[in-house]
Amino acid sequence: MGATTEIQPLIRFHGHKDQVTCLDKSSNKPLSSVAGHDLLLSGADDCTVRLWDARGGKVSQAIKGFRDTISSVVIPEVHHCSFSFYVASGNEIREFDIRNSSSIIDAQRDVLSCLSVGEEDINQFKFRLQGNALLSTNDDGNLYVSHVSGQAKGSRVIGKHSNISLAIAINPVNQEVSSGGMDHHIKIWDAETSELIKDFDMNHPDFLSDSATTSGVNPRFVCSLDFNATGTILTAGLGDGSIKLFNFAATRPPKNKHHRPWKSMDLPEPHRHSHLQSVTIPLANWLIF
Numbered sequence: 001m002g003a004t005t006e007i008q009p010l011i012r013f014h015g016h017k018d019q020v021t022c023l024d025k026s027s028n029k030p031l032s033s034v035a036g037h038d039l040l041l042s043g044a045d046d047c048t049v050r051l052w053d054a055r056g057g058k059v060s061q062a063i064k065g066f067r068d069t070i071s072s073v074v075i076p077e078v079h080h081c082s083f084s085f086y087v088a089s090g091n092e093i094r095e096f097d098i099r100n101s102s103s104i105i106d107a108q109r110d111v112l113s114c115l116s117v118g119e120e121d122i123n124q125f126k127f128r129l130q131g132n133a134l135l136s137t138n139d140d141g142n143l144y145v146s147h148v149s150g151q152a153k154g155s156r157v158i159g160k161h162s163n164i165s166l167a168i169a170i171n172p173v174n175q176e177v178s179s180g181g182m183d184h185h186i187k188i189w190d191a192e193t194s195e196l197i198k199d200f201d202m203n204h205p206d207f208l209s210d211s212a213t214t215s216g217v218n219p220r221f222v223c224s225l226d227f228n229a230t231g232t233i234l235t236a237g238l239g240d241g242s243i244k245l246f247n248f249a250a251t252r253p254p255k256n257k258h259h260r261p262w263k264s265m266d267l268p269e270p271h272r273h274s275h276l277q278s279v280t281i282p283l284a285n286w287l288i289f
Contacts, residue, residue, distance in 0.1 A: 043070025137165035173231030180222025
């Protein structure tokens, strides 16, 4: 096996007092223009959210007062309000306005809106460009779609895992939804019809290999998911320390979505510890330490 190349951090961000659980970087130009810099959003187990100058490495604002740890943060690319960002804590998703100039933002008092999703904790959520909808995975195993405005405001279940659902990813091309969880399954859904399009069991022999298994006791939970920008590659971080890539062939039948030619491969050198919590392709050019 070839020698690995050591990558040095460009910037170190210091401020959180506990494990950083989630990140998002702004590609929303109106929001970045208000902030005055490229914006990086982070959440942590210290029950705070921090907004950073992504180029300078300095914190510009902090949100405090959450009652639970922060599980997911999102800066939407397209939304009815170009100045909003969202934070998941417990079973709630809270909306905040970047135009709030306070250096310390109160999570209870300064919130624009608060949406309760199910009864169990949210693990991750993403914005779906079509339909102005949030999609989230929860401890109850459900996959929820939530509308934050309009007549359809509220939440409904569009799919379910047999154990805790941990990760979610949205294909940027066709807006189909991928979810994964502690049942070892990756599922592909049609968010409009709730139809299950594809179901991959990571414990199936087709997805097992010697290079992909670091320990016989570490379960192959699906801890993280992400699509590349063209929607052709789905990356999955598994609980056994391995990373699996699914190649979603570009030449697929245009009308029959039940016969899509997926292929999978493993990265050659797995992590030595279990529970990969984040695999995020759009953030690959940002080094956060």
